[in-house]
Amino acid sequence: MTSIQLETPVTGKYTQPTGLFINNEFVKGKKGQEFEVINPATEKVTCKVHEATEEDVDIAVAAARKAFQPGSEWRTMATADRGKLLLKLAELFEKNAEMLAAVEALDNGKSISMARGDIGACIGCIRYYAGWADKIHGKVITTAEGSFNYTKREPIGVCGQIIPWNFPLLMWAWKIAPALACGCTLVLKTAEQTPLSGLVAASLVKEAGFPPGVVNVLSGFGKTAGAAIASHMDIDKVAFTGSTLVGRTIMKAAASSNLKKVTLELGGKSPNIVFEDADIDEAISWVNFGIFYNHGQCCCAGSRIYVQESIYDKFVARFKERAEQNIVGDPFHEKTFQGPQVSQLQYDRIMDYIKIGKEEGATVETGGERHGDVGYFIKPTIFSNVKNDMKIMQEEIFGPVCAIAKFKDADDVLEIANDTTYGLAAAVHTKNLNTAIKVSDNLKAGTVWVNSYNLLHWSLPFGGFRQSGIGRELGKAALENYTQIKTVAINMKGAMF
Ligand code: ADP
16 A cells, blocks of 8 residues: 555545655555554654655665656656646645645655645745746857857756755755756655655655656665765765755765765754844844744744843843743644744753753743643743753753843853854844844854744845855855856867867
C-alpha cells in the first residue's frame, strides 16, 4: 500500500500518499521499512510512511539523471513550457490550498491560519519562478575584433535537496521552484518529522504533467537518506536548509565525494532592536511576531531583543502582557496562534535551554514551562536580566523562547547585536531614517527588517552572513544556485600561433 485515508477537522477524509515518489509513481522503499509520523498536538501516531535508504536514493538519482539526459522530454522542452508546468502546479496548489494547509497543521502542528499563509507563499513562489523559466539568459562579451564570445546559463543538472520540518511545504516550494525554472531535475528529501505534505504536493507534480523523473520526493532520515544524497557521486548540487551542525556535515560530504556545488541556509540568533523613538505598540507587535511566530521554530527568529534603556522597563512589561495573550493550543482552532513544538526531541531541547537560562541567573518574565498536559506545547517564554555571553543569548533555541536586554545607543547595540557567530537576519525599530540606515548598514545579517519582522517575499533574496549559510534563496539570486555559466569563445581570425 502506498496511500491511506487520513482525516483532518478542516478537510474531512483525504488521500495521503505514503510511498516514495520516484519517476512519478509512489513506491515502497527497497528495504521495505516504514516509519511513524507523530501528531505533535496529541503525541499519537498519525500514520506510517515508507522510508528511503541508500538504495532508494540511488534509484531516485538514476531517475533524475535519465530525465536530465540530452534529448529527454524535459531537456528538449521549450523554456516557456517549463514555465507553464510550474504555473499549472501553482494552480493545483491553489485548488487544493485548504487540504494542503490542513495536512501541514496535522503534520507539523502549526496553526491552520499560519499554515494557510504558508500555502499562499508556496503559490507565490512557484508562480514567481514560473515567470523566470524563459528569462534566464547569458551575455555576449566583446573582447577584441575577430572574436565572438558568449555565456550561457545551463541547468546545473541533478540536484539533491534536503529540507527541514519547520516549514515543510514552503521549503519544498523554495527548493523545487527555482530548480525546475532553471531546467534541473531533483531528488528532494523531506524531514523525517514532517513527510506528509511533501508527498501530497508530489502527487500534484504528477497531475501538473511534469515528465517522470524530473521531481523525486523521498521520506527518510538524515543520517541515511540525507547522508546518501550529500555524498552521492552523481548528484551535481546539494541545497540544504537546517541546522548549522548538519550544514557542516553536508559540506564535508560534498567535498569528500564529487565536490558537488553546495548552498546552505542554516541557523540564526537574530537581534531585534527597538529604539526609544519607535512606535511602541507597533514594535511590540513585531517583536512578539518575530519570536513567537511558528512557535519560535524559524531560522530567522528574532530571539535576542535589545531595547533602548529609556523605554526598557515599560517595554518589558507590555511585551510580557502581549506574549501572554498569544493563544496557544489546538492547531485546528481558527484563533490559535501557537501550536505544539514539532517533536518530543525539540520539546526536550527547548525545555533544557529554559532550565539553563534559569540556572545562568536570567529572570523568567513569563512562561518558562509547558502548556497543558498532552502535546509538545511550551508557553511563550521571555527571559530578562541576561548577559550577552549566556548560552540563551548565544545558542539557537528554535522554540518560543527569547531574551531581552537593554542598550545605550546605536554604537553600543551594534557591538552586542553583532556579537554572535550567526548572521541570518536582524531588525531595527525606529522612526529616524538615519538610525534605520546606519544600523541596517552595520548589522552583519543577510536580511534586515526595518519596523517589521519575518516579512519574507519570494522576490527578495534570503540567506546568511557568517555561519548562517552559503548562497541566497528566493529572488533572482536563487537562479544562480541552479545554473552554471558556460563561456563559448569563438575565434574568427584563423591561426594565431
Ligand atoms: P533539526 O536539528 O532542526 O532537526 P537538522 O539540521 O537535523 O535539523 O535537519 C534538517 C534536515 O537535514 C532534515 O531533512 C534531516 O533529515 C537532514 N539531516 C540530518 N542529518 C543529516 C546528515 N547527516 N546528512 C544529511 N542530511 C541530514
